[in-house]
Amino acid sequence: MKHRCDLLVILLPLLAAGLLFLLLRPSGAGQYVLVTVDGAEVGRYPLHEDRTVTIGEADYNILEIRDGSAAVTDANCGDHTCVRTGQIRRAGETIICLPHRLVVKIIGGGEGTVDAVSGGGIA
């Protein structure tokens, strides 16, 4: 093979993908639904309590938690990528709405305790 460096440029991303996957993979069952806008926590809800939350006013996303999974069911963001993501339930899974700078993330019981303290505390 004339271009031996090609292998490097193909293997490197695959290696990085594998490593990142192992690092970021869901760490057990989800416990809470963490909602952040602009990087700041705006809400934290138990995953196993059914509820519907409207996040924001002029720029809104409707978050529905039902039967142990969370989903954005409606939004006025234009691209609706957040709605199309569908349901999430495992720790680490996220729904992202870029136009509204919103992140909905499932976290486990042990994870995110630092956030819990700064966000008002959840036992």
Next chain:
Amino acid sequence: MSARTVARFALLTALAMVLSWVEVLLPLPTIIPGVKLGLTNLVVLFALYRLETRSAWCLSILRVLLVAFTFGNAFSLWYSLAGAILSLLVMMALKATGKFSVTGVSVAGAVCHNLGQILVAMAVLRSAAVAYYYPALLLSGTVAGICVGLAGAVLVRRIPL
């Protein structure tokens, strides 16, 4: 600009539009707006090898603008632009070393396209949560990069433009 240059340019722009249309039709899950396979990179790759660098830049920016205004929204424009710029910079650098084939350059370009988009998304969201989807993007980017690269290598060799 000669008529020949204009014709080449129009042809490649049209090809970019067709490829982005194909991309829209593919039923891939889109978690982050503007993150796609990057089939339009074929056009940029071709321009990089067969036309001057300036044309590659023009085509790369043009395809992002056209795709954003035709299929997307103004918002995804910025992510695509960041991805396109990073991608072309890396492709130019790798091509200049002379140690990579068209396919190798294509893979690096595809991976960097997604990287640029993810980095901008992280900055806007002020959250690393998007990284959760990056392994999947790396994987799809590498595979798409290989396919585009192989097709690109054939085009660079065969098309008498």
